[in-house]
Each structure stands twice: as structure tokens, then as C-alpha cells.
Amino acid sequence: MFNTNARSDMKDNGNIDVYPSEAVAQQEDSFTAEDPVNIGKILKKIRTQYQLTLEDASKRTGVAKSTLSKIENEQISPTFAILQKLAKGLDIEIPQLFVEPKQQQATGRRDITEQGKGQQHLTTTYEHELLATQLSSKKMLPYKSRVHARSFEDFGDWVRHDGEEFLLVLEGEVQLLTEFYQPRTLKTGDSAYYDASMGHLVVSSSKEDALILWITTS
Amino acid sequence: MFNTNARSDMKDNGNIDVYPSEAVAQQEDSFTAEDPVNIGKILKKIRTQYQLTLEDASKRTGVAKSTLSKIENEQISPTFAILQKLAKGLDIEIPQLFVEPKQQQATGRRDITEQGKGQQHLTTTYEHELLATQLSSKKMLPYKSRVHARSFEDFGDWVRHDGEEFLLVLEGEVQLLTEFYQPRTLKTGDSAYYDASMGHLVVSSSKEDALILWITTS
């Protein structure tokens, strides 16, 4: 069901420090002239990563969607003027058009994460699905967590970190354990908001694993 | 004539550690889409820095010189295909076309420094003119030095550094002072070669300042 090399995993007691995606982000070499750079493929990757349709991209850049389509399909070689429009409209730097796209700043962007399509991050106590991982430097880190933990002992110690946290129970029933407070049961639909520097934990109190939405300030 | 804040200058006793050009190299921000990037101006800078004519560049890149001319003069917006040819032919990375050019590797290149057009570097003892500063990572560092110094005392201590040194007297007469050796007078046309880790100095022994060509291994 979940990871069994318990000891080493216990250090990581379900808390998320940084989005793994930021650390994992593949390091691409900067483009050398020898490589067969496919500007079309790259542009498409950028556009789809932004979750823009050709029409959206057209509106942003002022370049006809037909042109965009042809560029993406390597049917034409865009002029530098077009490259500039693309860069400006998509708010990227031109050299970015020659390297595989990475995460993007959140400003002016959106990132839709479909059910189950988020980035998985497993611990012994929780099964996290990170949301909106395409965007970096976000003010909030949203993720869904399936709660395997059943008791304080499953963690070993309180979870503590900077910032504040909000959670909403999506499925099942959980107990919110909070330092200095009495445990509190939260049913589906209930939510909580708390200072994350105060020790806190969530354990499932129903038979099934509970599912919660979690949002942490970064 | 030369710098007068003597004390701080004495530390720098005429020896050249690195080409100042490498340290001085202006730090340009990477291009943001907002800036009005002038690909023509940049291309021209690169080409002239390589000391290539339009025809040379045309041969290297396979792009017609007329096209190159028009690009440089911003009369046309080159297609991406052309940008690729330029990058490949000039052996640069495409993003380089969007930033002010810096020094270039020496491989396959040449750099002519016209009389007096080298990069000036003044000390209390010498007046250096660095040569071939367009190229980086050179095996040899050539420079001309006008010798102001007249005695060992003008330095304070031996000059020492890794590598070997060759010098040729271009004008005037100098004394080559070398650790473990007797001083030796060198007239115009005379030359010397020595291990630079051994203390060494050159002082002018004629009435006028002497001029020498100096080449150091790096």
C-alpha cells in the first residue's frame, strides 16, 4: 500500500517542505548551435504548459493562430519579429524558446490540475497530490492528501513549519490534532485554518482513508 | 602621466594577473521580451568582433551577404532558419544573438590588434597595452609594455607568477633583472625567455621609456 522502509521515511513525517517539482526540474543544457532545435515543439510545450489554446496564445501574442499552428508543426520558419511577439506575449525570454520549458511564474497565469493529474508525493503517513505544480513562486501551495495515518504515533512528533495552513475535508473523517488544543473531529465538508508553526497533525478517524485539501502559505 | 595614489598601486607591481578585460566584461542582463532588441546591431557587433567581412560571414554561414547586410541594418526580420544558420556558422549559441557579445573562444578565430588599439592597463611601473583581448582562454597573453620603472626600488619586490615569459625590446634599452642572475642589458631587438616563477623585473635603462613586447603563458 505504502512505502515499507519505515525508519528512513519517518524523518519525513508527512510534511512538505518544498515542492519536489522545483527540486526535480530537469536541468537542460543551454542550446548549442549543433543541436536540431525544434522551435515548434518547444513552443507547443510552452503553450500547453500554460494551458493555452492556439486562440488564447494568438490573443496574447497578436500572432494569428494559423501562424502559430504552422510554426508548431514546423511548416514555416518564423521571423525574428514573430519570435519577439511570442516572447513578449507569453512573457518569456527569447532564449527560452530554445530550451525545454521549465516551471513558469504565476503572474498572469493559471494552472489547472485535473483530478488525479497532480504530482504524487508519498510518505508513510500521507499520500500527497501536489496541485498547480506548473507554476513557481506561488504564495500558496495547494495539495490534496489521502490520510493514511491513524494516530499521533504514526508520525513520531508534531509537524511544524512557517506559514499558515488551511484544510478542507473532502472525503471521510479526520481528527485535527493541534498543540495546545483538544483534538477535534472534522467531517466531510468541514475545514480548518491554523498557524503552522504550532505543532499539528491530521489523522484519519474513519475506517477508510480520508482525503483532504490542504493549502499552505509559502 | 600615470596614477599617483602610489601606495595602493604598489601592491600591483606591474604584473598582470588576469586580463582586466575578462574581469571588466560588462555584465549584461539576459534579454527580457520588453527590451527593444536589435538583432542587427548585435549581429554586426559579433561579426566585427570576429573581424569578419560580410563576405567572410556569408561563407561561414551560408547566408547571402546581402541578407546579412539587410539584417544588420534592420531592413528585414530574419527567419528562425536564418538565425540557426548564423548560430551554426559563427559557432555561437542562439541566445547569444540576443545579448551583447562578450569575449570569444580562440579556437578557429583570429584577433588582430592594431597599433595602439589594445586595451590599456596602467600601473606605476608599466603602461601595458593588452593585445588580442577579444579572445579568451588563450594559451598565451601578449602585451606591449612601456617601461616607466628605472630601478628595483620602483617595484618593492620581485614579480613572480606561474608560467613562462618571453620579451622582445621594441624601443629603447632595458635592464632585465632576474633573481639568481646578474642584471643584463637588452637593446632594441634583443629578446629574453625565462621562467616567470623566478623573480623578475624589467627597468628602462635609457633616457626615454623603453617599449617591450611581452608574452606570458597562462
Add this chain to the structure above:
DNA sequence: AGAAAAAGTTTCCAATACGAAAAATAATTG
């Protein structure tokens, strides 16, 4: 599954880039 909407591709023509050669400048040389 069929209709409607959305997204992507292709067509066609005007606008523009590309290259060869001619014309104009700039640099050299006697």
C-alpha cells in the same frame, strides 16, 4: 450516439524575406 462547441489545420493571397548581381561607399595603393 448525435448535436454543438471548441480546438486545431489548411487554403489562399498579400506582405515580406531571401539571394544573385549591380550599384554605391570606403579603404588601399601607386
Add this chain to the structure above:
DNA sequence: CAATTATTTTTCGTATTGGAAACTTTTTCT
């Protein structure tokens, strides 16, 4: 300083790009 050569710019025909709209494919909704 005129003549020559080297270098850059302009001209002009051809090839290619870029955009509006038509068309096709994919997705969504009932």
C-alpha cells in the same frame, strides 16, 4: 589624388511567411 580593390548597400525577381477565413478534427454536452 586618381585608380584599384575591398567592402557594404541596394535592386529586383523568386520563394516563403503571415493572417483571415474556410475546413477538419477533437471534445463536450445532452
